[in-house]
Amino acid sequence: xxxxxxxxxxxxxxxxxxxxxxxxxxxxxxxxxxxxxxxxxxxxxxxxxxxxxxxxxxxxxxxxxxxxxxxxxxxxxxxxxxxxxxxxxxxxxxxxxxxxxxxxxxxxxxxxxxxxxxxxxxxxxxxxxxxxxxxxxxxxxxxxxxxxxxxxxxxxxxxxxxxxxxxxxxxxxxxxxxxxxxxxxxxxxxxxxxxxxxxxxxxxxxxxxxxxxxxxxxxxxxxxxxxxxxxxxxxxxxxxxxxxxxxxxxxxxxxxxxxxxxxxxxxxxxxxxxxxxxxxxxxxxxxxxxxxxxxxxxxxxxxxxxxxxxxxxxxxxxxxxxxxxxxxxxxxxxxxxxxxxxxxxxxxxxxxxxxxxxxxxxxxxxxxxxxxxxxxxxxxxxxxxxxxxxxxxxxxxxxxxxxxxxxxxxxxxxxxxxxxxxxxxxxxxxxxxxxxxxxxxxxxxxxxxxxxxxxxxxxxxxxxxxxxxxxxxxxxxxxxxxxxxxxxxxxxx
Numbered sequence: 001x002x003x004x005x006x007x008x009x010x011x012x013x014x015x016x017x018x019x020x021x022x023x024x025x026x027x028x029x030x031x032x033x034x035x036x037x038x039x040x041x042x043x044x045x046x047x048x049x050x051x052x053x054x055x056x057x058x059x060x061x062x063x064x065x066x067x068x069x070x071x072x073x074x075x076x077x078x079x080x081x082x083x084x085x086x087x088x089x090x091x092x093x094x095x096x097x098x099x100x101x102x103x104x105x106x107x108x109x110x111x112x113x114x115x116x117x118x119x120x121x122x123x124x125x126x127x128x129x130x131x132x133x134x135x136x137x138x139x140x141x142x143x144x145x146x147x148x149x150x151x152x153x154x155x156x157x158x159x160x161x162x163x164x165x166x167x168x169x170x171x172x173x174x175x176x177x178x179x180x181x182x183x184x185x186x187x188x189x190x191x192x193x194x195x196x197x198x199x200x201x202x203x204x205x206x207x208x209x210x211x212x213x214x215x216x217x218x219x220x221x222x223x224x225x226x227x228x229x230x231x232x233x234x235x236x237x238x239x240x241x242x243x244x245x246x247x248x249x250x251x252x253x254x255x256x257x258x259x260x261x262x263x264x265x266x267x268x269x270x271x272x273x274x275x276x277x278x279x280x281x282x283x284x285x286x287x288x289x290x291x292x293x294x295x296x297x298x299x300x301x302x303x304x305x306x307x308x309x310x311x312x313x314x315x316x317x318x319x320x321x322x323x324x325x326x327x328x329x330x331x332x333x334x335x336x337x338x339x340x341x342x343x344x345x346x347x348x349x350x351x352x353x354x355x356x357x358x359x360x361x362x363x364x365x366x367x368x369x370x371x372x373x374x375x376x377x378x379x380x381x382x383x384x385x386x387x388x389x390x391x392x393x394x395x396x397x398x399x400x401x402x403x404x405x406x407x408x409x410x411x412x413x414x415x416x417x418x419x420x421x422x423x424x425x426x427x428x429x430x431x432x433x434x435x436x437x438x439x440x441x442x443x444x445x446x447x448x449x450x451x452x453x454x455x456x457x458x459x460x461x462x463x464x465x466x467x468x469x470x471x472x473x474x475x476x477x478x479x480x481x482x483x484x485x486x487x488x489x490x491x492x493x
Contacts, residue, residue, distance in 0.1 A: 001040075003027055018065070029073065031074075034152055038158055052070075054073045055094075063485065067486070077124075080101060091226065093123075109233065112229060115132075128216070135278050146227065147230055149161050185477055186474070194378075199449065239319055241307055243306075244337050251281075258408075279306075279408030283391075284303055287304060369424055376438040382441045385441075393433060399417070402415050403415070435461060456490060
C-alpha cells in the first residue's frame, strides 16, 4: 500500500473544486483493495485518527478537503470488473473514472443513464453524492441505478449490500449483525422535500432499502469500494434542439407542457409521444455571456431551452412533428432555433450546454473572486415564483449573474458574478435570502452538489435541530468516534 507524507507530494489532496482553503493532512494512503482500507480504518480507530476519503477532487462543497488526520485516496481502486451486455449490469471499483465507465459501457452498445456534468469524477464519488445531471429529468439520480455496494464501515467492518436484501421496518429500524457486534440503526423521521432532486442530508423513507442510506451520505457513513450498476440498451438515435424564446412566459409554458407530457407518456410507456430525457435552461444573461464563444446565438432573446428525446428510425419523423407542434403552440422562435437529429449534432449541443459553466469559472478566475452559486430546487408549482424571486432580487442589488440548468427538475443554478469584495459580500447575503425562501416553500438547499463542509450551516436551517440530531444518531451508530469525513455535513463534535 503506497503511502505519501512529503508535503510537496500531497498538496493536490488538500483541495477540491470548492476552493476551500486551509486543508492539511499528515499522510495520504493509496489502498489497492477493500481489505487494505479496512486495515487502515482499524488502525485509525485504534489511534483516534480522523480520515477523509479522496476521490477525483471534482466536488464543489469541500467534502474531500481534510483538516488533519489521514487521507484515503481511491485512485488505485480503478478496475472495471465486469460489463454484461446480456444481463445489463456493470461492476466497477470506486476509483474508476465515470467517463471511462461510460466509454466502456457504450463500446458494448449499452447505456448508463446518470449524467453528471463532470465526467472526470470517480464512480465512488457519484454514489457518495447520489450524483445527477441533465438526464436525471428522465432517469433520476445515481440511486436508481445502484444494484449492489461493497462498503467498508468506519470501524473496519465490511458490508456487501445487494438491493432488496435488507430493509428498514415500518418503525424505521434496521439491525446490522457483524462478526463481533450488532449495530442498531433508526431512520430520521423527517419527510423528504417536495422536489424531484435532493442531495442534502441522509435519505429517509419508510421501509426503504438499507443500501439507500449509504447512497448520498457523502462518505460520512462508510467507504464505497465496489459498485454494481444497472445498464440499459444504448438509444438508437436522438432528437434534440436549443429553442429560443423572446417571451419568458412562453418559455415557462413550454417547459410546463413538455414536463407534463413527459411524465404522462413515460408512465404510459408511450415511445411515440413527447418524452424528454432532459430540459435545460439558459436565461437572457447566459445567452449574452456565452455569445463571444458562440456568435451564432441570436440577440434579444429572453432565454432558451435545450431539450432532447431518444428516437428510433421508425418514430423520429412523428416525434419531430409533435415537438414542432408544441413549439408553435407556445410561441417559440422556431425559425432561428437549432435542431439536431444525429449524434454529432447532439454532441455539439451538449458542448454548448457545458461551455457555459466553464465560461463562468474563467470569468471568476479573471476577476479574482469566488463564484456564489445556488444548488436549490423547489416544486413544479413553486418554480415560476422562485425564478422571479431570483431575478428581482439580483436586479435590485445591481449584481451580474447568469441563471442556467436543470429546469425540468425545477433546479437551476444562479451564478452570481461579483467584481470586487463589496459585491461578494452582497452576493453572500443574497444567497442566504435564497436559502431562506427555498426552505420556507419546502424545497431543498442542495439538489445535486451535496452539503460537505461548505453548506453544513444551511443543513441546520433546512431541517432544524431535532432532525439534524436524528441524522447525527445515525452517524454515531456507524462511526462512534466521528472519524470518517470529519466536518462533512455536521460540525465537529
